[in-house]
Amino acid sequence: MRAFWQGTLAMYGVPALVLYAGILGYGAFAREVGLTLGQALALPIFLQALPAQVVLADHAARGASLAAAALAVSLTAVRFLPMTVVIMPWLKGHSGPRWHELLVVHFVAVTVWIEGLRRLPTAPAEVRLVYYLGIGVGILTGTLASTALGYLAAGTVPQWMAAALLFTMPLTFLLAMIETARSRADHFAIVAGVVIAPFASMWLPGFDLLVTGLAGGTLAWVLGRWRRA
């Protein structure tokens, strides 16, 4: 239980605080497109991923079919597969039943994932699952509070302040990734991803992150192997 509460402290860390700034924007957006406050709060609980929430709210607002919305959301969520694979070695040293793992991986999303990679290695193996659950629940709590705040305060913040709040998110993701990178392949992958994504975004919208990940990650892996050889 102590590990759980230690994990929740992550909700006050830099990546999480920066995420909330972006979530304020999501809350305002959800109100603008016609979601109720209850629906605006339900989306982070169901999805636990900011880009997917915006995609889903946008589809609902435009009256898209359930199938079209589900496909768009599913495409943004493919990235959770490799991300979950990467975090799993830290989550399997516990003594509880295996389905506990399927529950806590719900919290795999960029911010919680980065916090997990930063903090899990320092925790004893048998409490890592509970610690990770704490990180996830803590950040979800902060997310719901920011969603409500953004929803209720929509339109009252000057634009330059909103822009500054939004800018902190990509910068934090990038710096936290450099911080947690361990191998040469990790470093190459960050550079490859940054370089490839803008082109993929222009040529293959919708599939851009998938293509960036497969092409950039494979290139980085090959370069990393070559440097080790």
Next chain:
Amino acid sequence: MSNLPGVWGTWGGYLPFFVAGFLASEPWRWAGALIGRDLDPNSEVFIWVRAVSSAIVAGLVARLVVFPTGAMAAMSAPTRYGAAAVGIAAFFAFRKNLGAGVLAGTLALLAGHFIIG
């Protein structure tokens, strides 16, 4: 009750979001958990998967900075790229301090916006 069009206002306004949200995204996480559980973290496959996920997140970052949406679109391209460079430089100058990098980058963005435009 919500004012959303089509199917989105039905079933109490929550079930459509559960179906197109949770059910459309969660299986990817479950698949990752099942695959990742038995994979050796030192294996080549694991190193490759880690590189793929790093490239995806880095790509997400680049997309947000290069093609900004919402309020950030009001910031000019030189301001955005310059601020990112300042943030990265400060991060390394302060021995990989996340807070220092983010703070310096954000201040640089505001300085760029109000001085250069």
